[in-house]
Amino acid sequence: MTTRTPRTRTAGRRAIRRPAAAVALVTALALTAGACGGDSGEAAGGEGDGKGTIEFWDNNGGVRTPVWKKIIAAFEKKYPDITVKYVPVPITDVQSKYDTAIAGGGLPDVGGVGTAYLANMVAQNALEPVGDRIESGALKGKLSPGMVESVRAAGGEGEEMFSVPTSANQSVLWYREDLFDQAGLDAPEDWDAFYEAAEELSDQGRNRFGFTIRGGAGSIAQALDMMYAQSGVDTFWKGDKTTVNAPENVEALERYAGLYKKATPAADLNNDFTKMVAQFDSGDIGMLLHNLGSYTDHVKAFGEEKIAGIPLPPSRKGAPRTVPSQPVDGLGLFRDSDNKAAAWKFIEFAASHEMNSLWNEEAGSIPSNTDAAGDAWIEEAAPVKAAVEAVNDPRAKTVQLPYYLPDWNSVSKADNEPAFQKLLLGEMTAQEFADRLAKDLNEAQAEWKEQRKE
Amino acid sequence: MALAVAKKPRRPGRRAGGPARLPYLLISPAVLLMAGFLAYPMLSVLYYSLQHYNVTKPWRNGFAGLDNFSALLADDLFWQSLVFSARWVGVEVSLQLVFGLALALIVNQSFIGRGLSRAMVFSPWAVSGVLTTTIWILLYNPSTGVSRYLADAGIGSYGTSVLSDPDTVFWAAVLAELWRGVPFFAILILADLQSIPRDLYEAASVDGAGRVRQFLHITLPHLKDAIILSTLLRAVWEFNNVDLLYTLTGGGPAGATTTLPLYVANTGIEGHDFGYASALTTVAFVILLFCSILYLRLSKFGGERS
Numbered sequence: 001m002t003t004r005t006p007r008t009r010t011a012g013r014r015a016i017r018r019p020a021a022a023v024a025l026v027t028a029l030a031l032t033a034g035a036c037g038g039d040s041g042e043a044a045g046g047e048g049d050g051k052g053t054i055e056f057w058d059n060n061g062g063v064r065t066p067v068w069k070k071i072i073a074a075f076e077k078k079y080p081d082i083t084v085k086y087v088p089v090p091i092t093d094v095q096s097k098y099d100t101a102i103a104g105g106g107l108p109d110v111g112g113v114g115t116a117y118l119a120n121m122v123a124q125n126a127l128e129p130v131g132d133r134i135e136s137g138a139l140k141g142k143l144s145p146g147m148v149e150s151v152r153a154a155g156g157e158g159e160e161m162f163s164v165p166t167s168a169n170q171s172v173l174w175y176r177e178d179l180f181d182q183a184g185l186d187a188p189e190d191w192d193a194f195y196e197a198a199e200e201l202s203d204q205g206r207n208r209f210g211f212t213i214r215g216g217a218g219s220i221a222q223a224l225d226m227m228y229a230q231s232g233v234d235t236f237w238k239g240d241k242t243t244v245n246a247p248e249n250v251e252a253l254e255r256y257a258g259l260y261k262k263a264t265p266a267a268d269l270n271n272d273f274t275k276m277v278a279q280f281d282s283g284d285i286g287m288l289l290h291n292l293g294s295y296t297d298h299v300k301a302f303g304e305e306k307i308a309g310i311p312l313p314p315s316r317k318g319a320p321r322t323v324p325s326q327p328v329d330g331l332g333l334f335r336d337s338d339n340k341a342a343a344w345k346f347i348e349f350a351a352s353h354e355m356n357s358l359w360n361e362e363a364g365s366i367p368s369n370t371d372a373a374g375d376a377w378i379e380e381a382a383p384v385k386a387a388v389e390a391v392n393d394p395r396a397k398t399v400q401l402p403y404y405l406p407d408w409n410s411v412s413k414a415d416n417e418p419a420f421q422k423l424l425l426g427e428m429t430a431q432e433f434a435d436r437l438a439k440d441l442n443e444a445q446a447e448w449k450e451q452r453k454e
Numbered sequence: 455m456a457l458a459v460a461k462k463p464r465r466p467g468r469r470a471g472g473p474a475r476l477p478y479l480l481i482s483p484a485v486l487l488m489a490g491f492l493a494y495p496m497l498s499v500l501y502y503s504l505q506h507y508n509v510t511k512p513w514r515n516g517f518a519g520l521d522n523f524s525a526l527l528a529d530d531l532f533w534q535s536l537v538f539s540a541r542w543v544g545v546e547v548s549l550q551l552v553f554g555l556a557l558a559l560i561v562n563q564s565f566i567g568r569g570l571s572r573a574m575v576f577s578p579w580a581v582s583g584v585l586t587t588t589i590w591i592l593l594y595n596p597s598t599g600v601s602r603y604l605a606d607a608g609i610g611s612y613g614t615s616v617l618s619d620p621d622t623v624f625w626a627a628v629l630a631e632l633w634r635g636v637p638f639f640a641i642l643i644l645a646d647l648q649s650i651p652r653d654l655y656e657a658a659s660v661d662g663a664g665r666v667r668q669f670l671h672i673t674l675p676h677l678k679d680a681i682i683l684s685t686l687l688r689a690v691w692e693f694n695n696v697d698l699l700y701t702l703t704g705g706g707p708a709g710a711t712t713t714l715p716l717y718v719a720n721t722g723i724e725g726h727d728f729g730y731a732s733a734l735t736t737v738a739f740v741i742l743l744f745c746s747i748l749y750l751r752l753s754k755f756g757g758e759r760s
Contacts, residue, residue: 021546035702096723099509099723099726101555102509103509120509122512123510123511123512124507124510124512126510182659185686204612204613205611205612206606206612207597207602207612207613209613215618215707216704216706217704253759265596265597265611265613265615266596266614266615266619267595267596267597267617267618267620268614269615269618269706269707270615270617270618270703270704271708272704279597280598282598306500307741406508406510406511407510407511409724409726410724410725410727413718413724413727414721414724415725416704417706418705418708418709418712419708419709421706421707421709422708425620425707425708427708438585447511451511451513
């Protein structure tokens with residue numbers, strides 16, 4: 001006969017409590033991990049007295065911190081009553097940082113705002129319209145008409161402007177002149193030359209590749225550049241339907257995606273722009289498609305004489321270039337600011353000839369201030385000069401991407417980037433990928449139009 | 455005759471006739487903290503899971519009822535990420551437990567250099583998730599990592615990228631997380647190992663039990679609660695793993711390493727759809743709650759000692 005020791009009440013309770021405590025801990029860990037969201041508070045703010053402290057968020061903090069420090073020092077010297085609190089925000093986090101601040105409070109007075117996410121912020125009523133301030137201030141008639149148009153289109157509110165453009169970028173086909181010379185290849189000024197060079201410069205046995213493709217974050221923007229430049233299709237919309245899956249674009253996409261692993265490293269599948277640029281600057285790769293922003297990195301890696309940059313070739317010899325519109329960077333004035341007068345002074349100062357020129361020279365991009373566009377440094381930086389010429393080429397066709405769509409970022413990033421990786425891996429055809437992307441874009445456009453009717 | 459009446463001792467904090475306020479006052483900071491940092495976020499997620507809430511489409515925001523939940527039942531990415539999460543948790547926790555137990559048994563022995571060995575075993579636990587990822591990205595990098603040097607030595611080929619191949623990325627990520635997770639088990643198990651009375655082993659040895667039998671009949675039963683609790687905690691952490699996979703693979707290639715929390719992060723942060731992301735989180739919570747209760751019931755956690 002076995003004798004059971006009776007469980008005391010206390011012991012029984014402990015036995016119950018321990019699993020219960022463990023479950024409570026587990027559930028708390030699980031649910032708090034996903035806690036997010038919040039109410040978007042009503043906008044407040046005011047003009048203020050034009051003095052005091054203003055907060056400025058740099059949307060490419062770290063990389064652009066030194067030049068902003070110079071601009072802020074010059075501003076504070078000119079306006080000793082105003083202090084600028086500089087907050088560097090990494091470019092990869094800037095959208096979520098703004099979204100969080102819009103939902104939970106804590107927006108700055110001034111912030112760097114790119115057209116790629118301008119519509120999102122306008123939709124959330126975070127930004128102050130700046131059209132009237134520009135017209136009645138020192139920037140009147142001084143901003144590049146093309147960039148002004150891009151900012152207007154990206155805001156999605158007709159003629160109103162929600163940021164002051166400061167710079168534009170342009171996709172550049174960077175190539176190693178020394179490797180091209182060694183291989184006896186011509187500059188990739190047409191598409192046949194580009195694909196021939198990509199193949200000729202590849203030697204996987206020696207870890208050499210002709211091109212590096214962007215397969216990770218930002219892959220679709222690069223793919224669109226390559227598709228429209230090759231196809232010559234010069235509009236993004238045909239009626240209410242996108243041209244993304246037009247036969248010419250699908251053919252171009254197929255050829256471009258076919259480079260993966262034949263003329264590119266396999267690791268390109270996960271490339272975001274930093275990995276891609278680092279890969280190119282490691283010295284084993286012949287060509288790279290990236291904007292002007294990486295110019296200084298290439299010069300640092302190879303020296304000016306070994307690196308060249310040209311705009312993407314036209315679809316065929318003699319045809320006009322067709323290039324998707326590039327995001328325009330700018331400065332936004334926030335609705336919640338209690339000191340809009342001082343904040344606007346800072347924006348005007350940063351977009352002035354001298355400061356805009358300084359910023360763009362250090363960033364290697366195209367200035368928005370028309371007075372700065374004629375400065376000597378542009379003549380000396382060959383890729384920047386070529387990009388400026390391409391932008392100003394009257395024959396060039398700019399394919400306006402729908403940055404105004406609130407869904408643009410999710411459609412062109414989270415929703416379809418994994419599918420682009422499937423395309424590179426051969427798990428999806430170019431037609432399937434283009435149709436999927438087109439379906440998402442058409443739906444987003446239809447919803448946007450419907451919403452504007454109401 | 456005077457009667458001496460003994461006074462009833464007063465409970466601390468209780469005034470004559472008044473309520474016992476002091477205990478409530480003392481626990482109130484903890485209650486407030488839990489309300490602020492646990493209850494509010496949890497209820498907030500539950501609330502938003504019943505809403506259409508997309509910050510970029512304010513015109514669609516409003517009460518959704520169970521729409522978000524019915525949408526996720528038809529969402530292939532949800533099921534794909536859930537299956538991957540289950541596989542990730544199962545493989546990671548099992549391997550971490552086995553290696554953690556083995557390391558704990560080794561460093562529990564007496565040998566020269568034991569202190570240094572223990573420090574080396576535990577050191578990966580002190581490294582942050584993002585730093586761990588950076589180390590492993592460098593090791594896996596086809597230009598600068600191990601595969602480059604192997605190719606230089608004639609082993610394999612140049613450009614081999616384990617993180618870009620859907621067939622190898624899972625095990626590459628498992629290895630990186632294993633490196634970080636094993637010390638957790640090793641630390642907990644070692645602490646419990648040191649509390650086992652030596653007499654038990656001596657008695658078992660006198661009775662003729664070998665090392666294997668001692669391990670099976672003394673060590674393992676003693677470690678049972680530590681193993682159950684550590685595997686449960688680790689399973690929850692691995693299920694909620696975002697930092698390592700986000701920075702190592704971004705959930706790719708082609709969604710091959712997207713866990714459910716990573717899908718939640720993409721939906722909320724990239725897609726701005728906080729309503730649907732909250733519904734996904736709520737479902738993840740229910741799944742974890744159910745699995746945790748089931749696990750504790752089946753393992754009879756805490757039963758024998760009490």
